[in-house]
Each structure stands twice: as C-alpha cells, then as structure tokens.
Amino acid sequence: MSNESNAYWTVRSYPDGEISAANFELLAAPVPEPGQGEVLVKTTHLVVSPPLRMALGTGGIAGKPLPLGSLMRGSGQGRVVASKHADFKEGDLVAGPFGWQQYAVTDGKQPIPLQKVKPFGDLPVTANLHVMGSGGATAFIGLFDYGKPSAGDTVVVSAAAGNVGSIVCQLAKLAGCRVVGIAGSEEKCRWLTGSLGVDGAINYKSEKVSDALGRHCPDGVDVYFDNVGGKTLDAVLDRINFGARVVLCGATSQYEGDSQWYGPSKYFNLVYKQATMQGFYIFNFQSRFPQIFARLQALIEEGKLTYAEDQMQGVGSLPDALVKVLSGANFGTQLVNLDV
Amino acid sequence: MSNESNAYWTVRSYPDGEISAANFELLAAPVPEPGQGEVLVKTTHLVVSPPLRMALGTGGIAGKPLPLGSLMRGSGQGRVVASKHADFKEGDLVAGPFGWQQYAVTDGKQPIPLQKVKPFGDLPVTANLHVMGSGGATAFIGLFDYGKPSAGDTVVVSAAAGNVGSIVCQLAKLAGCRVVGIAGSEEKCRWLTGSLGVDGAINYKSEKVSDALGRHCPDGVDVYFDNVGGKTLDAVLDRINFGARVVLCGATSQYEGDSQWYGPSKYFNLVYKQATMQGFYIFNFQSRFPQIFARLQALIEEGKLTYAEDQMQGVGSLPDALVKVLSGANFGTQLVNLDV
Secondary structure, three states, rough: OOOOOOEEEEOOOOOOOOOOHHHHHEEEEEOOOOOOEEEEEEEEEEEHHHHHHHHHOOOOOOEEEEEOEOOOOOEEEEEEEOOOOOOOOOOOOEEEEOOOOOOEEEOOOOOOOOOOOOOOOOHHHHHHHOOOOOHHHHHHHHHHHHHHHOOEEEEEOOOOOOHHHHHHHHHHOOOOOOEEEEEOHHHHHHHHHOOOOOOOOOOOOOOHHHHHHHHHHHOOEEEEEEEEHHOOOOOOOOOEEEEEEEEEEEOOHHHOOOOOOOOOOOOHHHHHHHOEEEEEEEEHHHHEEEEEEHHHHHHOOOHHHHHHHHEEEEEHHHHHHHHHHHHHOOOEEEEEOOOO | OOOOOOEEEEEEOOOOOOOOHEEEEEEEOOOOOOOOOOOEEEEEEEEEEEHHHHHHOOOOOOOOOOOOOOOOOOOOEEEEEHHHHOOOOOOEEEEEEEOOEEEEOOOOOOOOOHHHHHOOOOHHHHHHHHHOHHHHHHHHHHHHHHOOOOOOOOEEEHHHHHHHHHHHHHHHHHOOEEEEEEEEOHHHHHHHHHHOOOOOEEEEEOOHOOOOOHHHHOOOOEEEEEOHHHHHHHHOOOOOOEEEEEEOOOOHHHHOOOOOOOOOOOOOOOHOOOOOEEEOOHHHHHHHHHHHHHHHHHHOOOOOOOOOEEEEEEEHHHHHHHHHHHOOOOOOOOEEEEEO
C-alpha cells in the first residue's frame, strides 16, 4: 500500500448560486492503514446525485454544510483490500458512504454499517447502487405505499428519466396507470415514451409544464411523484384530483442557491381536493428491501423493467459529475468509476 | 310582505390588498315573493368568517371572485316566513347559504339543500352555526381522522381561539395531548390557558412564533392543525417530529391580497420527518355529523367543552364584521344578528 497515494476531494469553497468544479479541491495523501477492527476499502464506483449539492449549503432546510476543507461526502461500492476486521476479508465487495476518495478506512459501523454486496443474478454489481438499491426501493415504497395507485389513475413523475423516476414510471405502467413523465431533454422524453412505455413526456426545458400538463392530463392527476419541487410542484398541485396523493421524494430544483426554498403556493389545493402530501425516509423500510429487490429482479429478468447508467471515469471527474447531474445532463443514474 | 324592504349587500369593488366596508354597497329592494315550490326565509343570523374574503378575489387559488354587483355570499340561519314548498312551513327554522341579505327566496335545493334546524338540548340555536355545525365537525374530523393524536403528543393549533381552533384545542386536551395554541391577542391567550386548559399560548402579534414554539414545544410537534398558513405554517414545519401530521384547515393569513399565496418553504421537512400534510372537505363526512354532534353536545353538557360567540347587530354591520374577523379582532365565532 505504502507506495500508492489516495486522491480525495475536499470542499474548497461554498458556491454563490450554482456549483462548479472550482468549489472542490483535489488533494492526495498516503493510502491509510487499517487499525485493529478496521478495513481498508478501495472505492470502485460512487453514485453522484443532486442531493449531494446540499453538502455545500442550500437555503437553510437541510442542515449545515460540510466545513471547508472536509472530505466531500458520497456513497458507493468498493473492494476490501486489507482487513483487520473479523467480518470482512480481502476481496469482499462492500457498499458504504466512503466519501469522494480512492481509499477509505472504516470500522464497519460508522457512520452507517458497511454492507457486503452481492450481485443480483446476472445484473451488473453496479445495479445495487440504483435499481437494486435504495433508488429502486424508494421508487417501490414511494409509489405503492404512498402513491397508492389504482389501475386507470393518472400518475405524473418528475425527473422521470432519473434513477428513481424511471423505475416509478415503469412500476406505475405495470400497475395499469396512465403515466406522464417530466424530464429535461428530448432524448430523455423519447426514452420515456419509446423504451419505458410512458403515455406522455414533457420536456420542461422546451415547454411550460402547466400548459403541457393540461394537454397530457385532461382528467387531472391522481398521483404525483415529486423529485424536483419548485414551480413544477405548483403546476401539478394545480391539477390534482379529489383524493390525490403527492409523494415527496426529491427537490432537485431547490438544491442550488442559498436563498429560501420555493414553497408550493398551491398547497391549499390539498384542502379543496382532500388530498395528501407525504414524505418518507427509505431506510425505515429496510426490512422490506429483500422482498422488493426480488420483485424488481424478476421484472428485469422478464424484460418488464429497464434502467440506464451514465458512467464517468476516474476520481478526477467527480466534481464535473455533480455539475452534470444538477444541470440534468446525465442520462440515468450517474456513476463515477474509480477503478480505472 | 309588500310594505317591507329587503336590505342586501353587493360587491361594489375588489380590494387592493386589505378589504374595507367600502368594497360593499348596501341596497334595498322589495321583499321577494316565493313562487310555487319555493320558500321565503327571513335571515336571523349570518356567520362571518375569514374565507368569505375570497369572494372578492385572492391570489388565484380559490377560483374567480364574485362579479361586481353580485349579492355577497354568506351562510346562516333564518325563519320561513312564507312557503309554497311541501317540505317547509311558516315558522320553520332553517339554515342555508342565504347571502348577505334580510330575506332570501329558495327552492330548498339550490345552491345547497335547505336544512331544518333544531337546537341541541338547551344549547342556543346559534350553536348550530359553529360548535354543533360544520365548525365543530371540522374540528372533530380534522383532529381525530387526520391529526390522529395519541396521548402525550404535542398538538399545535393556529387561530386557536377561533370557531374551529378552540374546539380542536379542547378535544386534544381531552385526548391527553399537550396543546399549544397560537392566537392574536393577550385576551385570547388568557382564554386559551385559563378557560380552555391549553398548556401554552402564543400571541403571534407580540412574539416571534418560531422562537415561542421552541420554548413551548421542547419535544417538537406531532400534530399541527393549521388555520392560518403563511409563515406560521413554516415555523411549525420547522419543528415537526418524525411521523408528524399536518392538518390543513384554513389559511387566514393568505386571504387578503391578490398576489400569489405564500407557499411553505419548509415543506421538505415532510420528507426528513416522514410526515404527512393533508386537507379535507368536511361535507364529505356528513353521514358522521349526528354521531359527532351527540359527542360534542355531551361534552358541553358535562362542562368539558366550551365555546365563544361574538355577535354584532343588524344587516348594516356585515362588512365591518368581515373586516373585524380578518384582523383577528373577533372573540369566538363571529355572528351578525339580523333579527333586530
């Protein structure tokens, strides 16, 4: 180990509005040695998703930013390369919040338990970072436990081509719903209607969401799976049906910028429509993950569920990957492959 | 009838911001004659509540304002003074949306069914306009069906000294909750803590609600019954506990003014706290009203539930009554007695 170095990204500065790669600093240190009861993990893949933006401060809703100079946070997969821990041995594939670095030392407990990773059937092991991981579980629990779709319902999904949104769209179609997805490019919209079988797709960058919703949802909206917040949430609230369920999952439109978050000014339609707006924390449902993953795996193997991965290469590309997902330029779950 | 006149208020102009009596015009016409299948009602009491403000236009959430020159809307009680309707006879006490006028003609169907009014036990008949009416039912359904309080929960109620809020406070205390009320005067706060047995009262006109909530709710908020919206809703959302229930009932702070409503910028705490925000339409629960009213009547007769009425006298005082309730200067349900 001793003649290799560990490249890692720290928080150099807080953005004034939109984030840029210059807000991070790439440093290097000797690869750390695991102490008694610890393991050394070589990171293979990190997931880069919009909520990471909040590590650099945002509008006062999501706690304090990381202190300047801290290791940037992030989760992913890695391989145990040295172990002084009874439960892990060299070569084990593991998942955890390793941070933006090539190597991580952990006692397997902090900050969250280190998990061994086994691929599902013939799926690539990286699927455990999205469809066969918390993203897939979030889509499943959010749609079925909170969205409670009935056949024939109109389901609207924002960030519909993303990790969670794309699974929600497909599960809702399988449940017999009419599904309308909102995404940020023509290519994504074509993927939604072409490959995922969604009934309608709205490119929010080229048309006004409220107008397009009127066209795509003539009978109103029964379930809204919200990954973006902001004025899109308002536009959907304006069209909810009696008894509608608004499932809050993400607020991508609000993570950039340090001002107060945009609150949904149409929230009072929840009263007029006797409707519900709910959030949930996916890790409270962990006991159901095995059952959910078995179902998702079966759907994938039957060709009824698909997903997309967007990989960038090398530890150096991590900041660019975050800028990319915040602009919506990624296609599918954004991964960075560090095993290069 | 023919030598009496019917005084009535029309909408003269839309307010630019806060409403004033000058936005209404008092006119008079001959008392109308009921046609075949119709009754003539002499209005005895009208309820004047903040949502009436929306009849004159507000921020684009609650539909179109009444056209200029229209009879101002409003609901209350009256006495049948002439009937050509098989189901109603002279002297019947009835309730309905008679509008701001001394006499109303109705076919008993439009715009909503005319209802016969019977006092509950020894309660004044005007109690049917609040605690033994939709206000009491709203408090009961909102708190129990949507707030789902458990003994020991902290329940926060805004407009706590109002028609609905004061009943919610007392029902929550009876359910073993810790109750904190938010109201707009020292007198109301004293009534809440003194007569209603509420654990803490916050005068939002003299202290910052967010600071006061920190003091009064050291263990967070499990149920919030919201009658006001605006920044008070944000202040409470900022302190909700895991699994909290936010019950949307009114948005008094938002009815004045024609700009966009203030959306709760802290709504995303519903995600972090796996919490629910819900609205409901009380008239969907009408089949349960008899059972609810029996329970409320028993509580009143046992001395466990009280209420306050604020009466103004004469048809001429209707606009002033609306200005009064919007400023929060009323104490209890605002009625206008037209039977003078």
